[in-house]
Amino acid sequence: MADSILVINCGSSSLKFAILSNAGQTLIVEGIAERLGSDNSSISFKFEGEKTVIALQDSSHKQAVTQIKHWLEEHPHIQKNLVGIGHRVVHGGETFTHSVLIDQNVIQGIADCSQFAPLHTAAHVIGIEVAMQIFPGLPQVAVFDTAFHQTLEPVQYLYPIPMAMYRDHHFRKYGFHGTSYRYISQRLAELDPKSHQQGVLAAHLGNGASTCAINKGKSSDTSMGITPLEGLMMGTRCGSLDPSLISFISKAEHISSDEALDILNKKSGLLGISELSNDCRTLEEAMVSGDNRAKLALDMFAARTAKYLASVATTLESIDHLVFTGGIGENSSYLRHVICQNLKAFNISINEDKNNNAPRGMASEIHTRHSNTKVWIIPTNEELVIALDTFSLINN
Numbered sequence: 001m002a003d004s005i006l007v008i009n010c011g012s013s014s015l016k017f018a019i020l021s022n023a024g025q026t027l028i029v030e031g032i033a034e035r036l037g038s039d040n041s042s043i044s045f046k047f048e049g050e051k052t053v054i055a056l057q058d059s060s061h062k063q064a065v066t067q068i069k070h071w072l073e074e075h076p077h078i079q080k081n082l083v084g085i086g087h088r089v090v091h092g093g094e095t096f097t098h099s100v101l102i103d104q105n106v107i108q109g110i111a112d113c114s115q116f117a118p119l120h121t122a123a124h125v126i127g128i129e130v131a132m133q134i135f136p137g138l139p140q141v142a143v144f145d146t147a148f149h150q151t152l153e154p155v156q157y158l159y160p161i162p163m164a165m166y167r168d169h170h171f172r173k174y175g176f177h178g179t180s181y182r183y184i185s186q187r188l189a190e191l192d193p194k195s196h197q198q199g200v201l202a203a204h205l206g207n208g209a210s211t212c213a214i215n216k217g218k219s220s221d222t223s224m225g226i227t228p229l230e231g232l233m234m235g236t237r238c239g240s241l242d243p244s245l246i247s248f249i250s251k252a253e254h255i256s257s258d259e260a261l262d263i264l265n266k267k268s269g270l271l272g273i274s275e276l277s278n279d280c281r282t283l284e285e286a287m288v289s290g291d292n293r294a295k296l297a298l299d300m301f302a303a304r305t306a307k308y309l310a311s312v313a314t315t316l317e318s319i320d321h322l323v324f325t326g327g328i329g330e331n332s333s334y335l336r337h338v339i340c341q342n343l344k345a346f347n348i349s350i351n352e353d354k355n356n357n358a359p360r361g362m363a364s365e366i367h368t369r370h371s372n373t374k375v376w377i378i379p380t381n382e383e384l385v386i387a388l389d390t391f392s393l394i395n396n
């Protein structure tokens with residue numbers, strides 16, 4: 001068996017992990033530690049088609065990583081091939097434009113980005129420090145969600161607010177889902193090599209959702225901003241709106257601006273409009289049973305996705321490809337259909353048979369012969385990018 005990499009995605013109350021070998025092509029084991037920091041936390045391992053769940057006594061991140069280490073000790077043929085650990089890091093600010101090998105300076109650099117993503121950053125630092133304690137001597141790499149968008153020009157990433165806000169506080173658009181967009185760009189270049197010299201629009205649609213324009217392989221604009229709240233309507237996030245609303249909501253509801261922001265982050269989007277669920281599948285089922293509010297929420301999601309695809313497209317010379325990815329982008333034929341209907345002015349059209357019968361978990365083309373733009377469904381694979389970056393930094 002070839003060298004393998006442990007990929008860790010550490011959140012404040014969860015820790016997802018996977019071990020990949022064979023240049024990232026083979027998933028050996030994956031799992032998740034959930035409800036960390038609260039009662040009844042547990043960690044699950046999916047290995048050779050079987051799922052094992054183990055309760056965590058002290059519900060800490062450290063105990064979760066210790067359990068991964070124990071699992072490896074029980075599988076010495078896998079442990080002996082482990083050569084490194086790759087960590088997903090949400091915010092790399094302007095400091096990190098590429099993945100990096102982790103040392104104390106890098107940990108400090110990640111901690112310094114915490115003002116924009118305090119909960120995520122604190123969790124990442126814990127995950128890295130714990131992994132360093134439990135796997136001493138194993139090289140560790142940080143892969144940043146923001147890094148792919150560091151190619152944006154100032155004309156795209158600056159907010160039209162006083163320049164001192166950028167100079168003094170680094171307030172600007174950073175963008176997220178960069179690891180996913182980098183994968184999409186590379187995978188599309190395998191499927192259609194010319195795409196690397198062309199204009200690509202991509203929509204990563206999951207619980208969090210964003211769009212990205214990729215010009216000749218580089219991100220030229222993206223819909224998320226200084227935080228993931230900007231841009232599209234999402235599962236529970238409102239996306240872009242008039243910022244005055246924060247003041248209106250806090251005055252009308254007698255709450256602080258932070259509490260108003262919490263409503264926009266956690267109680268809005270598909271959940272806020274449907275008053276039913278943030279989950280696309282639940283809403284599609286409700287729509288089929290005649291729930292008009294579920295349909296309104298989904299149609300708003302589609303309209304706003306199309307709007308932010310059109311918006312980022314202004315940085316491209318031509319729209320040669322449109323790629324759908326993420327749980328919704330890969331699986332919801334209804335939303336792909338409505339989004340493309342909203343893009344009729346761009347002469348983007350999809351074949352409904354191909355859209356409705358797209359094979360699950362595989363890349364496919366769904367455009368019509370007359371479409372100006374090739375339309376693709378490409379399942380994303382962020383773990384693969386993290387594993388490959390980790391391999392390549394270790395080997396260099």
Ligand code: ADP
Nearest residue numbers: 205206207208278279280281326327328331332
């Ligand atoms: P996250 O941002 O948490 O990684 P995912 O990319 O896993 O999210 O996407 C989750 C979303 O994908 C949910 O809204 C879920 O309902 C939706 N989804 C998954 N499968 C389907 C499906 N078959 N049809 C419609 N929506 C789906």
